[in-house]
Amino acid sequence: xxxxxxxxxxxxxxxxxxxxxxxxxxxxxxxxxxxxxxxxxxxxxxxxxxxxxxxxxxxxxxxxxxxxxxxxxxxxxxxxxxxxxxxxxxxxxxxxxxxxxxxxxxxxxxxxxxxxxxxxxxxxxxxxxxxxxxxxxxxxxxxxxxxxxxxxxxxxxxxxxxxxxxxxxxxxxxxxxxxxxxxxxxxxxxxxxxxxxxxxxxxxxxxxxxxxxxxxxxxxxxxxxxxxxxxxxxxxxxxxxxxxxxxxxxxxxxxxxxxxxxxxxxxxxxxxxxxxxxxxxxxxxxxxxxxxxxxxxxxxxxxxxxxxxxxxxxxxxxxxxxxxxxxxxxxxxxxxxxxxxxxxxxxxxxxxxxxxxxxxxxxxxxxxxxxxxxxxxxxxxxxxx
Amino acid sequence: xxxxxxxxxxxxxxxxxxxxxxxxxxxxxxxxxxxxxxxxxxxxxxxxxxxxxxxxxxxxxxxxxxxxxxxxxxxxxxxxxxxxxxxxxxxxxxxxxxxxxxxxxxxxxxxxxxxxxxxxxxxxxxxxxxxxxxxxxxxxxxxxxxxxxxxxxxxxxxxxxxxxxxxxxxxxxxxxxxxxxxxxxxxxxxxxxxxxxxxxxxxxxxxxxxxxxxxxxxxxxxxxxxxxxxxxxxxxxxxxxxxxxxxxxxxxxxxxxxxxxxxxxxxxxxxxxxxxxxxxxxxxxxxxxxxxxxxxxxxxxxxxxxxxxxxxxxxxxxxxxxxxxxxxxxxxxxxxxxxxxxxxxxxxxxxxxxxxxxxxxxxxxxxxxxxxxxxxxxxxxxxxx
Numbered sequence: 001x002x003x004x005x006x007x008x009x010x011x012x013x014x015x016x017x018x019x020x021x022x023x024x025x026x027x028x029x030x031x032x033x034x035x036x037x038x039x040x041x042x043x044x045x046x047x048x049x050x051x052x053x054x055x056x057x058x059x060x061x062x063x064x065x066x067x068x069x070x071x072x073x074x075x076x077x078x079x080x081x082x083x084x085x086x087x088x089x090x091x092x093x094x095x096x097x098x099x100x101x102x103x104x105x106x107x108x109x110x111x112x113x114x115x116x117x118x119x120x121x122x123x124x125x126x127x128x129x130x131x132x133x134x135x136x137x138x139x140x141x142x143x144x145x146x147x148x149x150x151x152x153x154x155x156x157x158x159x160x161x162x163x164x165x166x167x168x169x170x171x172x173x174x175x176x177x178x179x180x181x182x183x184x185x186x187x188x189x190x191x192x193x194x195x196x197x198x199x200x201x202x203x204x205x206x207x208x209x210x211x212x213x214x215x216x217x218x219x220x221x222x223x224x225x226x227x228x229x230x231x232x233x234x235x236x237x238x239x240x241x242x243x244x245x246x247x248x249x250x251x252x253x254x255x256x257x258x259x260x261x262x263x264x265x266x267x268x269x270x271x272x273x274x275x276x277x278x279x280x281x282x283x284x285x286x287x288x289x290x291x292x293x294x295x296x297x298x299x300x301x302x303x304x305x306x307x308x309x310x311x312x313x314x315x316x317x318x319x320x321x322x323x324x325x326x327x328x329x330x331x332x333x334x335x336x337x338x339x340x341x342x343x344x345x346x347x348x349x350x351x352x353x354x355x356x357x358x359x360x361x362x363x364x365x366x367x368x369x370x371x372x373x374x375x376x377x378x379x380x381x382x383x384x385x
Numbered sequence: 386x387x388x389x390x391x392x393x394x395x396x397x398x399x400x401x402x403x404x405x406x407x408x409x410x411x412x413x414x415x416x417x418x419x420x421x422x423x424x425x426x427x428x429x430x431x432x433x434x435x436x437x438x439x440x441x442x443x444x445x446x447x448x449x450x451x452x453x454x455x456x457x458x459x460x461x462x463x464x465x466x467x468x469x470x471x472x473x474x475x476x477x478x479x480x481x482x483x484x485x486x487x488x489x490x491x492x493x494x495x496x497x498x499x500x501x502x503x504x505x506x507x508x509x510x511x512x513x514x515x516x517x518x519x520x521x522x523x524x525x526x527x528x529x530x531x532x533x534x535x536x537x538x539x540x541x542x543x544x545x546x547x548x549x550x551x552x553x554x555x556x557x558x559x560x561x562x563x564x565x566x567x568x569x570x571x572x573x574x575x576x577x578x579x580x581x582x583x584x585x586x587x588x589x590x591x592x593x594x595x596x597x598x599x600x601x602x603x604x605x606x607x608x609x610x611x612x613x614x615x616x617x618x619x620x621x622x623x624x625x626x627x628x629x630x631x632x633x634x635x636x637x638x639x640x641x642x643x644x645x646x647x648x649x650x651x652x653x654x655x656x657x658x659x660x661x662x663x664x665x666x667x668x669x670x671x672x673x674x675x676x677x678x679x680x681x682x683x684x685x686x687x688x689x690x691x692x693x694x695x696x697x698x699x700x701x702x703x704x705x706x707x708x709x710x711x712x713x714x715x716x717x718x719x720x721x722x723x724x725x726x727x728x729x730x731x732x733x734x735x736x737x738x739x740x741x742x743x744x745x746x747x748x749x750x751x752x753x754x755x756x757x758x759x760x761x762x763x764x765x766x767x768x769x770x
Contacts, residue, residue, distance in 0.1 A: 004426060005731055006710045020412060023432070027409045028666075030711070030729030030741070032431045041389060046417045047408070049432045281413075285667070285724055285746065299716055303724035307692045325391045326415070331684055338589075339670055339688035344415030346390055356415070361670070 001070060005030050008297060011065055013056050014075025015042030017345040017354070018273045018289075021281070022075070023048045025289035029297075035075075036065045044075070046346045059083045066092045073251055073296045074272050077105045078153075095199065095250040095296040096271045103247055104271040108151045108180050114266055117246050119239065121266045122147075122182040122258070133169040136181050151178040157216015185265060191225055191257040192276035193240035196291040196301055197249050204291060204301035205237040206284065211256070211276050217352065220373065221313040223279050224306070226365050236264055243269065252277070252292040275315070279359050280304075282341050283311035308361035312368040314376035316356035318349035326379070333378045340375040355379075386455060390415050393682060396450055398441050399460025400427030402730040402739070403658045403674075406666070407460070408433045410674035414682075420460075421450045429460070431731045444468045451477045458636055458681045459657050462490045463538075480584065480635040480681040481656045488632055489656040493536045493565050499651055502631050504624065506651045507532075507567040507643070518554040521566050536563040542601015570650060576610055576642040577661035578625035581676040581686055582634050589676060589686035590622040591669065596641070596661050602737065605758065606698040608664050609691070611750050621649055628654065637662070637677040660700070664744050665689075667726050668696035693746035697753040699761035701741035703734035708766055718763045725760040740764075 002009055007030050012019045015037030023044055026033040034050040035042075045051045054061030056079045066072050066087055072094045084098040096104075103110040111124045125136045127148075137146045146169070150159035159177075162184070163169045172179065190213060194206045210225040211218050224233065240255040243266070247253075254274035256267040277288040286294075286302025294301050324332075326344075333340060337360070344356040358375040362368025387394055392415050397404045400422030408429055411418040419435040420427075430436045439446030441464045451457050451472055457479045469483040481489075488495040496509045510521045512533075522531050531554070535544035544562075547569070548554045557564065575598060579591045595610035596603050609618065625640040628651070632638075639659035641652040662673040671679075671687025679686050709717075711729075718725060722745070729741040743760040747753030 004431075004733060005729070007712050007715075007729075024409055024412045027405060027432050028726070028728040029715075030727075030731055032731065045434070046389075047412050047434045049430070049434060049436070051434070282670070285726070294719065300719040300723060302719065305724075327392050330392075330414075334679065334685040334687065338685060339690075341413070341670070342415075343413040344390070344392075346415055346417065348389060 002032070007031060008070035009034060009068060010293060010296060011036065011069035011072050012044075012075050013062070013065070013072065013079055015039075015044040015051075016075050017043045017347070019044035019075040020047055020345060021278070021287075021343070022273060022289045022292060025287055026293055029290070029293060031293065034065075034069060036061070041348075043345045043347050057083075059086055062087060063090070063092075071095055071296045073292070074101075076272065077101065077270070081105055097248065097250070100247045100249045101271055104269050106151055107149050107154075107268075108178070110269055111180060113247065114243070117242070119243065119266055120264060122185050124180055124182045126151075126180050128173075128179070130166055130170045130173050133163065133173070133181055134166055140183050142183050145184055147182040147184050148172055148179050149182065151180060157213075160216060185258050185260050185262075188259045188261070190267070191228070191236060191259050191264070192221070192274070193236040193255045193257060194252060194274060194277040194280075194288060195237070195240045195244050195255075196252045196288070196295045197241075197244040198295045198301060199250050199298045201245070202301055203241045203244055204286075204304050205241060206277055206280060206288070206304050207306060208233045208236045209276055209279070215352070217315070217317070217354075218275050219315055219317070219376075220369065221276050221279055222365055222369065223283055223311040223313070232264070239264065239266070251295045252288050275354070275357075278343070278357050279311045279313035281343070282359050283307055283313075283361060308363075308368075310362045310365040310368045311359060312362070312365065312372035313357055313359045314372040315354050316344075316358060316376045316379040318351050318353040318355050319380045320351060321349070329378055333375055336378070337371055337375055340371060342375070342379070344379075387417070392416060393455035394419060394453060395678060395681060396421065396454035396457045397429075397460050398447070398450070398457065398464055400424075400429040400436075401460050402428045402732070404429035404460040405432055405730060406663070406672075406728070407658060407674045407677060410672055411678055414675070414678060416678065419450075419454060421446070426733075428730045428732050442468075444471055447472060448475070448477075456480055456681045458677070459486070461657065462486065462655070466490055482633065482635065485632045485634045486656055489654050491536050492534050492539075492653075493563070495654055496565060498632065499628070502627070504628065504651055505649060507570050509565055509567045511536075511565050513558075513564070515551055515555045515558050518548065518558070518566055519551055525568050527568050530569055532567040532569050533557055533564050534567065536565060542598075545601060570643050570645045570647075573644045573646070575652070576613070576621060576644050576649070577606075577659070578621040578640045578642060579637060579659060579662040579665075579673060580622070580625045580629050580640075581637045581673070581680045582629040583680045583686060584635050584683045586630070587686055588626045588629055589671075589689050590626060591662055591665060591673070591689050592691060593618045593621045594661055594664070600737070602700070602702070602739075603660050604700055604702070605754065606661050606664055607750055607754065608668055608696040608698070617649070624649065624651070636680045637673050660739070660742075663728070663742050664696045664698035666728070667744050668692055668698075668746060693748075693753075695747045695750040695753045696744060697747070697750065697757035698742055698744045699757040700739050701729075701743060701761045701764040703736050703738040703740045704765045705736060706734070711764070714763055714766070718760055721763070722756055722760055725756060727760070727764070729764075
């Protein structure tokens, strides 16, 4: 409890851009988000007022961080699940809890839970040998290639492999990674259904979006998803609500979906604010970051209505060094498009690393998308120190 | 220059709610606002990452704070003008500069400058004796009462007196306050025209608003001002643009206006983000806080379009201790109105002190106003620790 305001203290483990933007949303709620970072120049550490340094893999560091915190939540999935359990056992309020979080940490457990709930997903199997992968491919209508995914630790296309044949399967098995395999689905596009759920059980659903990927990285988000029927949109929202309720998720849940000729299939889950909903900062009345805080604080959730007919978010990816500096680029971008909303994360640049995003609210998607992509391209080309 | 991002560093003198909300707006711009506060529990100190403690009346403290800062700006008008000049003389970029700022610090200088520019204001005079006040009243069509204002240091109705007769004038003169007197105007209502101006000379104007005062304190802001003709709104914006340009203001300028049968008269100026534009955080595409930063950084200014047809901001004033706690009140408020946007400043409560505000975006002003006032009333009644 914050003795000054009488408001509960929220601690977020992780100091990336999600914590940075959560802190931004915490300010109006009267909160001073406490963040556990690994270094003082982490994205959130640069802007938060209550910064603690520690290793999220170290239970003692987590316990020390949790002291004086009323609710503990996460900017990433990397806290070992047994630590999350151990914190709860000593009385720390952890949201989402370990039982939910495991489904965002372990793709095998996630597939098993969702299959048990009868929720739609690509055909899948846990595998530990080439023979098992060959058996999986043989039983598939699609046959090879087969999609292999590392059970733990993948992100932005890392930890996903397209196995062309048994030789490639053998190579991956030899690397000793825990794996599941999945049918390669016929993909029309990817969608995301983002919801937030409170401990009380209230769920607020955001409009369903289309996520545009390049090289496994989300580059654009189109909100609401173009050419999606109301029925399909509601079905996707209901699917996400069902996942959130069945897994007892608290906070934001992003359900990444494959839109296929056979209908919607669940690809991945994330239980934290998610890239596919950054557009909600300006694009809806309650951002996903505020919503996450409201959910973990068990406040009633906020209005998710749109503030414009069509919204596009484009990620700013780090480019090669050289050329015009970021400050100069911002001048040009703001002159070119006074309505583009820029978010920079204060991160050191590596090629293809997400260093920011731009959101544009438009009258129609063609216009919004053109402007957002152009703005992100401007900043991508920037030279960063 | 921030060595990590290559972006200029902005330092803001003052740690109140304006700095707090400016920091919130700084985060997406890749900035880590540096704030000079008087105490670690100042509103902005609770949430900013780069907090320095020092007295804004002390030139040495200001100089130390300005080291490594690319642009210095202000959350209040209390830095002595000669200190602002002294900082500029040693090469600190100060925005707004001393020559502009003096008009927000000294009502005598402000009236003199605006009169010199031929801008509309109540009839006024600088006075230092009862005889001068009597002479002013005698020359007035309105006669007594006469409005007296402290030249320096007034805010929220403090430093303004309604002098009924020469006896009251004598009492005030005896107190030794530097004064101007003004005609008491026939007031239909109060308006505010808020603009931002960059060093390049670009000006962005916000929609003109009506400000509702109670006991000299702004309690509600209605945006855009109801029943204001397009011609009158444009005239008010042009007036504010003219003031900004003539005084060489950089950053946000709020021009408080009296709407009278004789037309618009300038009441006060503020050269920083202002209470009359807090509604812009959600109510326009670019908040006054982002706009102030863009202006002092000499970035092109952002889109000021509305995000809803009618917007009302209501200030949350501190109430008497006792009753339901703030956290519980927030639960009830969020349940009652999922679209109300709450801003709490983390400030200790004193009766009638501004401790936060609520903004509601509505389809019409009657609805928005009803909701905003109800929400602020909920929080006002809260017991605060």
